[in-house]
Amino acid sequence: MRGGYLTDRFVQGGCDPDFYYFRHWHAIDLFVYFSHHMVTIPPVGWINAGHRHGVPVLGTLITEWEQGAVYCDRMFGSKEAAERSAAHLAAVCQAYGFDGWVINIENKLKPDHVPNMLHFLRVLSTILQNLSHAMEVVWYDAVTVEGELKWQDTLNHLNRPFFEASTALWINYAWKEGTPAVVAARAGDRRCDVFMGVDVFGRGTYGGGGYSCDVALQAARNAGLSAALFAIAWPFDAEHPPGDTLSWQQRDEVLWRSIAAAWPCSRPICSELPLYTDFCVGAGRSTCLKGSTLHHCGWYNLSRQGLQPSLTLSTLSGSGSSSGSGSSGPNRCAGSSAVGSTGVADAAAVRRSNGTQQGLQVAMTQDAAYSGGNCLHISGSVHACHKVSLLRTCIPFPAAGLEVGWVTATSSSSNGGGALPVLALTLAAATEADATEHGTSAAQEAGHSSVEAGPVEDLSVLSVDLILVPGQDSAEASLYLGELWFVEAGGCRVAPSKCVSGLACSQLQLSKTQAGILLSAVLHWDMPATVHLCHVYISHTDSSGSQLQKMLGVAVGSSFCVHAHQVAAAASFTVVPLLKSDGVVERWDGAATLEFNLLDVLKAMG
Numbered sequence: 001m002r003g004g005y006l007t008d009r010f011v012q013g014g015c016d017p018d019f020y021y022f023r024h025w026h027a028i029d030l031f032v033y034f035s036h037h038m039v040t041i042p043p044v045g046w047i048n049a050g051h052r053h054g055v056p057v058l059g060t061l062i063t064e065w066e067q068g069a070v071y072c073d074r075m076f077g078s079k080e081a082a083e084r085s086a087a088h089l090a091a092v093c094q095a096y097g098f099d100g101w102v103i104n105i106e107n108k109l110k111p112d113h114v115p116n117m118l119h120f121l122r123v124l125s126t127i128l129q130n131l132s133h134a135m136e137v138v139w140y141d142a143v144t145v146e147g148e149l150k151w152q153d154t155l156n157h158l159n160r161p162f163f164e165a166s167t168a169l170w171i172n173y174a175w176k177e178g179t180p181a182v183v184a185a186r187a188g189d190r191r192c193d194v195f196m197g198v199d200v201f202g203r204g205t206y207g208g209g210g211y212s213c214d215v216a217l218q219a220a221r222n223a224g225l226s227a228a229l230f231a232i233a234w235p236f237d238a239e240h241p242p243g244d245t246l247s248w249q250q251r252d253e254v255l256w257r258s259i260a261a262a263w264p265c266s267r268p269i270c271s272e273l274p275l276y277t278d279f280c281v282g283a284g285r286s287t288c289l290k291g292s293t294l295h296h297c298g299w300y301n302l303s304r305q306g307l308q309p310s311l312t313l314s315t316l317s318g319s320g321s322s323s324g325s326g327s328s329g330p331n332r333c334a335g336s337s338a339v340g341s342t343g344v345a346d347a348a349a350v351r352r353s354n355g356t357q358q359g360l361q362v363a364m365t366q367d368a369a370y371s372g373g374n375c376l377h378i379s380g381s382v383h384a385c386h387k388v389s390l391l392r393t394c395i396p397f398p399a400a401g402l403e404v405g406w407v408t409a410t411s412s413s414s415n416g417g418g419a420l421p422v423l424a425l426t427l428a429a430a431t432e433a434d435a436t437e438h439g440t441s442a443a444q445e446a447g448h449s450s451v452e453a454g455p456v457e458d459l460s461v462l463s464v465d466l467i468l469v470p471g472q473d474s475a476e477a478s479l480y481l482g483e484l485w486f487v488e489a490g491g492c493r494v495a496p497s498k499c500v501s502g503l504a505c506s507q508l509q510l511s512k513t514q515a516g517i518l519l520s521a522v523l524h525w526d527m528p529a530t531v532h533l534c535h536v537y538i539s540h541t542d543s544s545g546s547q548l549q550k551m552l553g554v555a556v557g558s559s560f561c562v563h564a565h566q567v568a569a570a571a572s573f574t575v576v577p578l579l580k581s582d583g584v585v586e587r588w589d590g591a592a593t594l595e596f597n598l599l600d601v602l603k604a605m606g
Helices: 044-052 065-076 079-096 111-131 160-165 179-193 210-222 248-262 344-353 598-605
Strands: 057-064 100-106 136-140 168-171 194-199 226-230 275-277 287-289 292-295 312-315 360-365 375-382 386-396 402-413 420-429 435-441 447-453 459-469 475-488 501-513 516-526 531-541 547-555 559-567 570-581 584-587 592-597
Touching (some): 057 079, 065 079, 065 100, 065 111, 100 111, 111 136, 111 160, 136 160, 160 168, 160 179, 179 210, 194 210, 210 248, 248 360, 275 386, 292 547, 375 459, 386 475, 402 420, 459 475, 501 570, 501 592, 516 570
Parallel strands (some): 057 100, 100 136, 136 168, 168 194, 194 226
Antiparallel strands (some): 275 475, 287 292, 360 375, 375 475, 386 459, 402 447, 402 475, 420 435, 420 459, 501 516, 516 559, 531 570, 570 584, 570 592
């Protein structure tokens, strides 16, 4: 988002359900949170959402212009200062739970400080890599080894030493058509560690950016390089031409379909059981649980984002044209270093399609929700067998078999019967190249279907897809997918006797007004790791003597901040756990309640 640290900066999120979120985690290998603050620590929501999908999340160290030069003198003025700076940045990573840094020096360096900068990069890379091989130190192509602020837009002798001292190099986005081949030749065996910058806003970017980002991506991929997209919130931030009636979410889907066509890669986002998703994007116009609406207020909290589906829509062979996402080699960034075979023309066709295939559309919607704030909606005409790619996984198939549960609500009309949704699992043996597709059908009405598959040795679940099979005639279908889970067959779902305990409050602030009492406080409690989320309620008696209970919000961790909430003299807080037991999120008994008489507290406070 333009500027960074907006609604997404709040630990408990905000109240704008239309604020920017990111859900294409399957298509990337690293996520960088960027702002123009000198030290940018990614907000907790982005860290949690990225990690839930197996994506490392990086922060940014940026120094700019005259003040940036002053900071650099302090951080890199000596070898000892450089080591302290590296140690502090590594400690920040550990404290906040993210995975490394992009180092962006956008000011001149004193030439005699350049060796200290290189020493800083080596020390920081070593510390982080010793903590985890997934941690990264990415150097941004700006300042040179001569200390000059001069973007190279390539890999050469002026920035190679920084590359050699870091885990990766991010090339500035103003490179030209023939640059990727030159960079690949110079990078040699480390060409996968070079990210060719692509500015989605199109500022000096080869191909023009925007919906044409695929042009630059294709060039980088063909050279065997990685790529880094800058300003991916462009569909949300940019001003679009008059007459463009698409929402930012629709523009975002168009953008990422064109990216997928140029860089056909889908990274596994889950490698172990249990698997659970409510498809929540981390925002909603209400809060729902198991089909019941608990809270009617809009909200935004990326920590509540569930596993996000890829939503590639294709027509199965023999029933029409196909437009799958293809395959790729090993990943490094937003795809891989392998050369793709899907050309720019394919990306252009994707843009023209506007997300439909023969009248069928698939999208996330906040108009309905089963759990969380939204669900997956598939609508339109089903004239042939269609496949909607949901999740790519690498889950070993359990010896006891696999239990699959999913919740749908459908409505369809046709002359000869509606479209039948079938959940298909693609299984492959570890020693075989061929994949076998196993399908399990589900009820068309609201509810869930639970299926146990027999034990199969040496198999892994590679993908989860939804197949739409037409009835006797084509159907107008409308299907909502609200929940999906995989567990080992025969698993036992037993809740702890007391899920939440030790509920207490700190930082209590009270003020008396004509309307009542305004309360601010931090609630905190103890809970086991099996608790998925907690719903927080407040109860009090109104002037007529009626007992009122209101949901305040959802806590992802073991604390919740209440800010300036109007209450009566006697109030109580209740924390209700949602337990993830064998992957299935359910509401359990074991809530904790904290009661107090606020008038007594006010008197004690004087």
